[in-house]
Amino acid sequence: AQSVTQPDIHITVSEGxxxxxxxxxxxxxxxxxxxxxxxxxxxxQLLLKYFSGDTLVQGIKGFEAEFKRSQSSFNLRKPSVHWxxxxxxxxxxGPNAGKSTFGDGTTLTVKP
Amino acid sequence: xxGVTQTPKFRVLKTGQSMxxxxxxxxxxxxxxxxRQDPGMGLRLIHYSVGEGTTAKGExxxxxxxxxxxxxxxxxxxxxxxxxQTSVYFCASSYGYQGxxxxxxxxxxxxxxx
Numbered sequence: 001a002q003s004v005t006q007p008d009i010h011i012t013v014s015e016g017x018x019x020x021x022x023x024x025x026x027x028x029x030x031x032x033x034x035x036x037x038x039x040x041x042x043x044x045q046l047l048l049k050y051f052s053g054d055t056l057v058q059g060i061k062g063f064e065a066e067f068k069r070s071q072s073s074f075n076l077r078k079p080s081v082h083w084x085x086x087x088x089x090x091x092x093x094g095p096n097a098g099k100s101t102f103g104d105g106t107t108l109t110v111k112p
Numbered sequence: 113x114x115g116v117t118q119t120p121k122f123r124v125l126k127t128g129q130s131m132x133x134x135x136x137x138x139x140x141x142x143x144x145x146x147x148r149q150d151p152g153m154g155l156r157l158i159h160y161s162v163g164e165g166t167t168a169k170g171e172x173x174x175x176x177x178x179x180x181x182x183x184x185x186x187x188x189x190x191x192x193x194x195x196x197q198t199s200v201y202f203c204a205s206s207y208g209y210q211g212x213x214x215x216x217x218x219x220x221x222x223x224x225x226x
Contacts, residue, residue: 046214
């Protein structure tokens with residue numbers, strides 16, 4: 001069975017500081033991995049995706065993620081956080097047979 | 113392009129009432145999904161469809177029914193609403209079966225059952 005774990009339920013960073021959100025997955029083959037962001041009262045928006053090839057993936061809004069097969073991880077990073085980045089972030093694995101597996105999400109708070 | 117549109121955006125029901133949530137997508141996507149989102153529980157798949165005329169159960173299907181009579185529409189029905197169904201409901205669609213196709217989400221329907 002496939003699974004996704006986001007170990008941090010809530011993270012607080014200061015504006016301008018760097019950010020890393022952790023994601024670990026369990027899957028028996030090459031995974032398809034995604035990061036989505038959800039602003040309050042909104043739906044989920046795709047930040048970036050990994051299929052194969054380069055292990056460092058660039059996304060929108062200045063985000064990037066690094067795929068590490070040996071660690072079964074796909075961590076999201078941003079060098080300098082802006083107040084508008086405050087949101088909930090979801091790591092997603094799949095789809096497998098049409099269905100995706102979502103992590104439980106990490107809520108990011110940005111301090112001024 | 114509108115993408116994925118959900119109606120209504122908000123609704124309050126009394127226990128035992130029925131209602132239908134509508135999802136429409138204009139991207140010619142084959143796959144459509146209904147999720148519910150509850151605090152601390154992420155997104156849970158209720159039902160999904162792999163094409164017009166097909167539906168399948170997800171992780172939490174009990175108390176819900178769905179229909180996909182047209183490719184662009186995916187309806188979620190609550191026959192007899194219960195307080196446990198108070199949640200935010202999201203519809204999503206994706207291009208196809210092949211791995212790596214991202215899902216596109218609507219803005220959600222906030223449903224309260226009193």
